[in-house]
Amino acid sequence: MEQQINLLAQLTVVDGQLDELHYELGDLPQVVKKLEAIMREKLAVAEVTQKLLHDLDHMRGTAHVTSQESVDREQKLSQQQFQVKNNREFDAITKEIEHLKIERAELEERVRTSGVRDENLRATLAVQEQELTEARSQLAEKEKELQELSGDQNEELRKFTGIRLRLSSHINDTIETEYERIRTFHPNAAVPLRKNSCSGCYSAIPSQRIMEMKYRRDKMYTCENCGRILFTEDVSIDLEKILAEA
Numbered sequence: 001m002e003q004q005i006n007l008l009a010q011l012t013v014v015d016g017q018l019d020e021l022h023y024e025l026g027d028l029p030q031v032v033k034k035l036e037a038i039m040r041e042k043l044a045v046a047e048v049t050q051k052l053l054h055d056l057d058h059m060r061g062t063a064h065v066t067s068q069e070s071v072d073r074e075q076k077l078s079q080q081q082f083q084v085k086n087n088r089e090f091d092a093i094t095k096e097i098e099h100l101k102i103e104r105a106e107l108e109e110r111v112r113t114s115g116v117r118d119e120n121l122r123a124t125l126a127v128q129e130q131e132l133t134e135a136r137s138q139l140a141e142k143e144k145e146l147q148e149l150s151g152d153q154n155e156e157l158r159k160f161t162g163i164r165l166r167l168s169s170h171i172n173d174t175i176e177t178e179y180e181r182i183r184t185f186h187p188n189a190a191v192p193l194r195k196n197s198c199s200g201c202y203s204a205i206p207s208q209r210i211m212e213m214k215y216r217r218d219k220m221y222t223c224e225n226c227g228r229i230l231f232t233e234d235v236s237i238d239l240e241k242i243l244a245e246a
Contacts, residue, residue: 203226
């Protein structure tokens with residue numbers, strides 16, 4: 001157990017270094033993700049407007065042909081009305097002719113109002129593209145900032161992550177699980193005694209508990225107030241030595 005406590009003491013120092021490196025990044029990774037989502041959303045909106053413009057151009061470009069085809073179809077149906085054998089066929093053809101006339105009128109109305117709609121869509125698209133450009137610019141700026149910070153830290157992160165993996169591989173699974181559980185509440189999950197107190201929450205540790213920690217090193221002790229794992233002051237933690245052994 002004494003070796004396990006020593007490993008935990010080293011691990012908490014290494015985790016402190018990693019926490020500090022991650023802290024320097026702040027909320028930049030989250031900001032970048034948020035800006036990416038905003039850019040994708042604005043791009044999707046602009047693409048919808050572009051499609052509406054494309055469809056409008058296509059409608060205007062084919063309106064004459066579509067209208068003429070409708071007129072030709074109506075004339076053929078009108079001729080068929082004189083060849084029907086009963087009223088039911090006559091009524092069916094009449095309904096189809098009326099439907100063609102309604103479609104043609106709707107098409108003519110769309111063509112008539114297409115100029116205003118085109119103008120509105122292009123104005124909307126201009127605003128959307130401006131917003132998209134601004135979003136891309138903001139994202140690029142934050143990505144560059146994050147890359148610069150991460151670049152400076154990459155070597156340190158790799159180094160301390162490797163040390164952490166090495167240390168944790170020698171720690172009992174049950175003990176490591178408890179350590180990680182405590183870290184969800186306290187980043188420094190394992191702390192030394194300082195002047196007969198827990199150096200995490202500064203609560204006084206009973207003398208009897210301190211004596212047990214010094215002479216019974218076959219068990220793990222925790223602070224009754226904050227729950228952190230405790231180790232005695234004589235446990236040596238040399239960060240330079242830890243780095244040298246990496």
